[in-house]
Amino acid sequence: MATNKIYQWGIIGLGKIAHKFAKDLQQLPNAKLKAVASSDEERAKAFAKEYDAPLFFDNYDDILTAGIDIVYIALPNHLHCEWSIKCLDKKIAVLVEKPFAINSVESNWMKTAAINNQTFLMEAMWTRFLPTTNKLLSILEEGTIGSIITIKADFCYKVPFDANHRAYNNEMGGGSLLDIGIYPVYLAYLLLGMPVDVKVEAPKSRTKVDESCFMILKYPGKQTAFLNSSFVHTSNVEAYIYGTKGTIHIRPRFHGLSSGISVLLESGEKIDYPFVWDCLGYKYEAAHVMECLDKGLLESDLHPIDTSLELCRLLDAIRINGNIVFPKQDRVVTFENLEEEYE
Ligand SMILES: NC(=O)c1ccc[n+]([C@@H]2O[C@H](COP(=O)([O-])OP(=O)(O)OC[C@H]3O[C@@H](n4cnc5c(N)ncnc54)[C@H](OP(=O)(O)O)[C@@H]3O)[C@@H](O)[C@H]2O)c1
CATH class of the missing domain: 3.30.360.10 (Dihydrodipicolinate Reductase; domain 2)
Incomplete structure (x- = not known):
């Protein structure tokens, strides 16, 4: 059921994809870009000006208390888990770029944070919403x-x-x-x-x-x-x-x-x-997040959290077979261990 709510969005990480997303967000009448966060003050200021966001920050922490309803996390892959959880812990709905996480262990932590905080979490798998x-x-x-x-x-x-x-x-x-x-x-x-x-x-x-x-x-x-x-x-x-x-x-x-x-x-x-x-192509996923929130959902009915978890498990299986290892993040290297993680 559509409501009249205008959702206040924030964006963390102002690289290439953040620009495309912010541009598409401007097409959605129930979305307002309220705050943007970058490691670089000049980049944050310029981005805020370009997309008409009233608040900008030269760090990521300050956006957590900026009064946003939804955050779009456009950081490199190794930061998806950390910043999703930080936002969920502040009860901010999260749309996090693909891949959901580096591996399925991280993806489980993210799911737990979403459940514990009773807060919406979705992977920005934009293809699903096209x-x-x-x-x-x-x-x-x-x-x-x-x-x-x-x-x-x-x-x-x-x-x-x-x-x-x-x-x-x-x-x-x-x-x-x-x-x-x-x-x-x-x-x-x-x-x-x-x-x-x-x-x-x-x-x-x-x-x-x-x-x-x-x-x-x-x-x-x-x-x-x-x-x-x-x-x-x-x-x-x-x-x-x-x-x-x-x-x-x-x-x-x-x-x-x-x-x-x-x-x-x-x-x-x-x-x-x-x-x-x-x-x-990014307005569809953003619109879907707001439709879900209008309905009071804690996850997407089209791309639920368990779909992202399963996709992470599949990517893990492919990486194991192809010997693609991220030593910093991977502490499990066999399917058997991965199964244990899910119990
Ligand atoms: N859905 C899609 O079509 C699509 C397309 C491309 C990428 N992606 C995904 O979006 C994410 C970002 O990709 P991107 O192409 O936008 O990357 P990018 O242009 O390199 O931007 C990433 C941003 O993350 C921040 N950042 C924080 N720590 C960093 C570090 N150690 N090194 C570099 N940047 C760092 C920087 O923002 P600040 O300096 O502002 O803090 C940087 O501008 C990735 O997870 C990627 O998989 C999705």
């Missing part, structure tokens, strides 16, 4: 392509090696899998659930992050997903879903502002669903 994803799910539900046999999806873009960039920094949870590989993995998870087996090849950079990640996921019904991510080269960023009666092609970029979905049936018939966008 109209293209709703269309994809309805095409599949209608049985247009029969049942899924195989999924192929990639997300590769060239990031020149720079040991200081977060993408190549092991301690910050860098690497192609958590940065961009998460999208093909999420697509396969959304459509097929948890695999029974994963096979991974993940060549490493000098800084010991996966510069590429090639994945084969196998499912109980014998379905297979072929997925990959890379910083070494650029790809089309598209997805194919092969079914018993036809194929769905999600055109680039499949996880975001795709130009549309094409369906090719075995009969030769082609159906096209074009999409045009009036935003950067």
Whole structure:
């Protein structure tokens, strides 16, 4: 049920994605950007001016007492858990960037903090809230392509090696899998659930992050997903879903502002669903958070906390198989131990 409430938003970490999010937030009449926090005062001031936020801080702590209803955490991966919990402890609803956490141990701590504080928590898995994803799910539900046999999806873009960039920094949870590989993995998870087996090849950079990640996921019904991510080269960023009666092609970029979905049936018939966008794609997740809060929900009904936990477990399994390790954060390296964490 929609209310008349105007939600006061805050943003922590004013990098690239924070700009895109803030721009989209301006399209939502029930959202007001109230405060922004950066490690750099000039950046905070400029950002606040650009997006009309009355408060800005040169540190992250002060936003905790700025009277915001919802915080968008746009920090590098290794800070998602820490700052989500700090905000939840102040009863501030949290929308935290993907990946939810570095590993499933951290994700459990975040879930516990949300429950203990009875406060909303959601991963900013923006793909889930896009109209293209709703269309994809309805095409599949209608049985247009029969049942899924195989999924192929990639997300590769060239990031020149720079040991200081977060993408190549092991301690910050860098690497192609958590940065961009998460999208093909999420697509396969959304459509097929948890695999029974994963096979991974993940060549490493000098800084010991996966510069590429090639994945084969196998499912109980014998379905297979072929997925990959890379910083070494650029790809089309598209997805194919092969079914018993036809194929769905999600055109680039499949996880975001795709130009549309094409369906090719075995009969030769082609159906096209074009999409045009009036935003950067982030307003849908932000609107969803406010709808959930309007309804008094403590988590999303479309991307609940346990979905993020399961996705973290799947990413852990892929990392274990591909020997992608974050020594600072990982204290569990086997599935058996991970299972214990959940008991
Ligand atoms: N949903 C999407 O489409 C999407 C796209 C890109 C990235 N992401 C996710 O969003 C998060 C941020 O990505 P980004 O591309 O915005 O990164 P970015 O441009 O590097 O910005 C990250 C910001 O985090 C803050 N920060 C705190 N500690 C830092 C450290 N040790 N090193 C560098 N920055 C630090 C900085 O903000 P201040 O200086 O203001 O404190 C920095 O500007 C990541 O978790 C990433 O996975 C999501």
